[in-house]
Amino acid sequence: MTIHSLNPNAPVRTDAYAEIWQRSITNPEQFWLDSAELIDWDRKPTRAIHRHSDTEWEWFPDGMLNTSYNAVDRHVLAGHGDRTAIIYDSAMTGTQSRISYAELQEHVARFAGVLRASGVEKGDRVLIYLPMIPEAIISMLACARIGAIHSVVFGGFAANELAVRIDDASPKVIVTTSGGLEPKRVVEYLPIVDRALKASNGSVQTVIVADRDLIPGSAADYQGGEVRYLDWKEAEQQAEPVAPVPVEATHPAYILYTSGTTGNPKGIVRDTGGHAVALTRSMGQIYGIKPGDVFWSASDVGWVVGHSYIVYAPLLAGATTVIYEGKPVGTPDAGAFFRVVEQYGVKVLFTAPTALRSIRREDPELEGADRYDISSLEALFLAGERLDTETYHWANDGLHCPVIDHWWQTETGWAITANPRGIELLETKPGSSTVPCPGVDLRILDADGTEITEPGVEGNIALKLPLPPGYLKTVWGAPERFHSSYLAEFPGHYSTGDSGYVDKDGYVFIMGRTDDVINVAGHRISAGAIEESLGQHEAVAEAAVVGVRDNLKGHRAYGVVTLKHGVEVAEDALQRSLIAHVRETIGPVAAFRDVAIVSRLPKTRSGKVLRKTIRQILDGEDVKVPATIEDRSTLDEIVALGPADPDVAHTGAIVTQIAS
Known part of the structure; x- marks a missing residue:
């Protein structure tokens, strides 16, 4: 396959990917309206995008929907309630369980009732501070069910970091647990939450605690203060189930904090409609996942990969998602990932290159993989860091399935470039994250913002505005930071902060952050x-x-x-x-x-x-x-x-x- 140019004015290409990508760039209105048919709407949008200005736009501006309904209820109503929605595997405790779509619907509806009884309404924020347990998924979907905006903070963050996020998002409720488990230690969450509350602005009215028997601490230990503490199980048993609340497609779905250059984290805001449409489309066209397939993203719900590909995308697609509490090595050994693949018939695994390098360091001959039947694995997707060619060849030769590097950021929420397996599996080039995803207009710019069209010449990677659905909408409480951080450097473009080049076949090579260039x-x-x-x-x-x-x-x-x-x-x-x-x-x-x-x-x-x-x-x-x-x-x-x-x-x- 030859991709002659990334220029949308170039001749239409003949391969399947190129035709779809070309259509997404030349007619984004129709392309994304067609994509909107993948989900259910309470009020179907009549237009895909409304541009307020060169730097402000809204996707599906007249549409209304509920993400929780799309991720759970519609599958139950379609007769798939018995299908497994969540597989929970804790290598730390030995716990293994399955939750069907019907069971998930019941849990989410009841916990939404807990939040409603705690005073949470549409637009209110809920901070979720949980490890890799099913309650993390349930609480996120429960927020979406009532139009609340969740902000998940990685479990185990220090109290001062938690306090900074409380002050910025001003949540009414914190959802947490007694603690999290690491291979060599136990992290008690409740003392951290207590210190964070004492250091924060006082917005939190209620803390809901999911007890874990192996870790000390419960809601009962913190009664009597200004903040009310509730036990998850008791509150859920008493709650009335809540039906999904339709919200505008432009309504914020969540806030996810990423590090900022000023030292203060930036709250990345994702909208509801664009998020649901883009993630649903990505499961089929990028990952090749169909309803009922087992998809495993070996990440954490506290990171963007966890938001998108542990929680929302697999469930929106009607697939089975794996939530794994463990590490690639040490829980118990370098064969841990392959045990999970065999046990649950994982079709696609998504992890970070650093996880592979950890396995390679401990097991360079991949003997751990030989102990298990991993024939169900059809593809291994990698993101988070640049995939070095040595690790690529090691995995590609040893696992006998396509190893696909794809590139994206917390800000984008889904891939910028990928090998679009669900459309067609393109030839792999080690060191390249392949091609721009449909909807992504990627450009290489020099320091002055002039486009570099010569193949192989490195420059700044930028995305022509408007950004695709599902990418960041703004920065919470600081729209000026959205503009100064991402849009100001190259007018008319989103600056990714990465450098790279496009070769003669249209393949994108990410060379690293622009500040990683060393001037010798x-x-x-x-x-x-x-x-x-x-x-x-x-x-x-x-x-x-x-x-x-x-x-x-x-x-x-x-x-x-x-x-x-x-x-x-x-x-x-x-x-x-x-x-x-x-x-x-x-x-x-x-x-x-x-x-x-x-x-x-x-x-x-x-x-x-x-x-x-x-x-x-x-x-x-x-x-x-x-x-x-x-x-x-x-x-x-x-x-x-x-x-x-x-x-x-x-x-x-x-x-x-x-x-x-």
Whole structure:
């Protein structure tokens, strides 16, 4: 297949994907009105989009619907109530259970009654602070059922981070539990919630607690204060079921916080109608999922992947979703994912490249996969970080199913680029996330905002406005941040903050964040390219490359790597080998001479490597430890490396802050 151009004025292409993509760009009004037929409406829209200005628009402006009805009730009414909606598998407790669509309908309707009895109405906010348990899905759908706006905060976030989100969203109700389980520790949630409430603005009137028998703490422990605490089970038993409440398609569905450059998180707002239409369409056209198929997104409900592809999209499509409480390794071993695939007949698995690298590090020969029958697995989708070619080949050769890298962001809610398996499975190019999804008008721009049309020339990746349905609507309470953060840099476009290029066949290659480019003595070097080179070395499991200050060259590349399980080699010999390998594959222009070996890379709980934090430590800067960090002790190894510049000394504040 040859895709001749991403320009919508180019000749119409003949392959199935190209025809659909072309139609979505040249006639978005009809394309998205047709797509709206995939869901049920209380009032069907007569138009797809209304543009208020070049930077303001609304999808399906005259439509009304309810997402909870579309995700649950309509499947029951169609006679599929006995179909499994949710498979819950906790590797932490050994609990395994199934919830049918009819059972889910009952739980969601009753918990919506709990929220209604707690004073929650359409437009009110509900903060959900839960681990990977079914109550997380139930509470999100219950909010949607009554038109409340949920804001899910990753379970285990510190009290101050929770308080910041309470102050910004001003929720009436918090839904939480006694705690969450990690492989080596128990996280008690109720003390965290209590501290957050004392530090916040006082908007919260009620806390609803789902008890977990293995973790101490209950609603009864916090009675008598200004905030009312309710036990989930008791409240649900007493509640009256609530019918779905139709809301405008433009009504906010949820707020999801992502990190901001100012240090204050940005509340990404998703609308209701565009969100439901886009996610339903994506399940068929991107993932190739049909009603009744088992789809597993090995993420967390606290992240955007969890919102879109654990909760909403699979259920909107009438599929079965897996909610898994565990890790890719250590619960109990590197075969954990493959056990789940076999046990439940998973058709499509969606996870992050870092999960694969964790498995590869522990089990480089994929012996864990050989222990299980994973023949049900038709595709493995990856997103969250750039998929290096070494990991791609390892998974593709070992799992014998298509390995599909696709690219998207918290802000977009679903893919920007992907291999559209449900339309046609295109030829894979390692290192590429394939092609723009239907509805996405992707452009490569230079620093001045001029479009780069020459294939293979790297620039800023931007999306021509308006953004497709389901992408962010605004920033909660701060529309000016929406404009300044995403629309101001390149007028008429959404700036993704990523750099990359499009090759002669129309395939998109993401090279990394625009601030990951290292300027070495005037030469612009991609940190992602050096990481790719390091990852190809036979001893390396994972690599992170950052640009540190250099008195002579301005900046230089500094690599930090972890090794595959069982690799034993002298550190100085390996460093020389890695440096030689990079110089051979990238060239002497990279001037690569700094590489350190650590046991683990610092990461967020969603698996993203904390490159900015690594760079700040190596440059001797003040460091604010991200609230999303999975394990603070991993930063100790970076501190122990010492400053990259010998003339710079670490301040005690950095070490103290990390240690705390």
